[in-house]
Amino acid sequence: MENNNLPEKRITGRPEDDKPQIFRTLRNIDLNLLTIFEAVYVHKGIVNAAKVLNLTPSAISQSIQKLRSIFPDPLFIRKGQGVTPTAYASHLHEYISQGLESILGALDLTGSYDKQRTITVGTTPSIGALALPVIYQAIKANAPHLMMRNIPVKDGESQLSQFQTDLIIDTHLPSSRAINSHVLYTDRLMLVCRKGHPCLNGPINEEVLQQYEHTMVMLEAQNLSGLRQRVQDLFPERQISFSSYNMFTIAALIGNTDLLGLMTTRLFKLFSDCWPLVEIDYPPISNERLDISLYYNKLSLRDPVLENVINVIRRAF
Numbered sequence: 001m002e003n004n005n006l007p008e009k010r011i012t013g014r015p016e017d018d019k020p021q022i023f024r025t026l027r028n029i030d031l032n033l034l035t036i037f038e039a040v041y042v043h044k045g046i047v048n049a050a051k052v053l054n055l056t057p058s059a060i061s062q063s064i065q066k067l068r069s070i071f072p073d074p075l076f077i078r079k080g081q082g083v084t085p086t087a088y089a090s091h092l093h094e095y096i097s098q099g100l101e102s103i104l105g106a107l108d109l110t111g112s113y114d115k116q117r118t119i120t121v122g123t124t125p126s127i128g129a130l131a132l133p134v135i136y137q138a139i140k141a142n143a144p145h146l147m148m149r150n151i152p153v154k155d156g157e158s159q160l161s162q163f164q165t166d167l168i169i170d171t172h173l174p175s176s177r178a179i180n181s182h183v184l185y186t187d188r189l190m191l192v193c194r195k196g197h198p199c200l201n202g203p204i205n206e207e208v209l210q211q212y213e214h215t216m217v218m219l220e221a222q223n224l225s226g227l228r229q230r231v232q233d234l235f236p237e238r239q240i241s242f243s244s245y246n247m248f249t250i251a252a253l254i255g256n257t258d259l260l261g262l263m264t265t266r267l268f269k270l271f272s273d274c275w276p277l278v279e280i281d282y283p284p285i286s287n288e289r290l291d292i293s294l295y296y297n298k299l300s301l302r303d304p305v306l307e308n309v310i311n312v313i314r315r316a317f
Helices: 019-027 032-043 046-053 057-070 087-107 125-142 156-161 206-210 225-234 247-256 265-271 298-302 304-316
Strands: 076-079 082-085 117-123 146-152 167-170 179-194 213-217 239-244 261-264 277-280 289-297
Touching: 032 046, 032 057, 032 087, 046 057, 046 082, 082 087, 117 125, 117 304, 125 146, 125 167, 125 247, 125 265, 125 289, 125 304, 156 167, 156 179, 156 289, 167 304, 179 247, 179 265, 179 298, 179 304, 213 247, 213 261, 239 247, 247 261, 247 265, 247 277, 261 265, 265 277, 289 298, 289 304, 298 304
Parallel strands: 117 146, 117 167, 213 239
Antiparallel strands: 076 082, 167 289, 179 261, 179 277, 179 289
């Protein structure tokens, strides 16, 4: 039969890589005792700690006795109507208080804990360059303690459903009952070439544009299949000689060759500061519009911090 009155093992220093032993040591400690330790330390008395924790003074005293069997110190000494911590207890308090604060910050169940937290946003490189400066400034103005992390969009639906990212900003995402979306802004499509391109020397029509090689951005966009088809109908004989997932690379190629390509007005404004790009006046393309949307898992709205971030982003646009 186990002797429940035997003192538990004392905490001693362990090598950093001795993780199994650390877990065994922690298993011998009721972590609720650390909360009671903090309450007695902060409120300087057993009676006051009992009121705060809604426990009886007797329960608090028993917990302190258990702690004394774990640590090589009495921890608290009676002084007048309260208690005063020993030097060892003050040493413990520094570490225990930091640990409890870290746990509260990680849980953040109410969204009111003013500690750093990282919000992960998935974007393509080009959309990130356009949208994230606006989003960053809006979030910092509203919640300066939050940090942001940007990751690439690989499989947006899977990334959101498996909570690998908090938010995604993209031109498309497969429809799913688990995902909500809000259009942040709408952009116009443009046909673009370099300054001094030969096609600019005369009237622009389908036959002229078919003579030149084109670029194409590679997207896994089910929702853009209609747009793709309309572009294909406009240029049935279009020769694609360069394709890339990265619009920055495509813009650089267009700016330095006779290649033609498609991009949105906001990207054109961004890229034209880097490369000598001009728009080709071709209404069948310039009449096309593209929505840039914010996507998130519906369950994210249970998180007050993330719900606030979503609202901040929507207001920013």
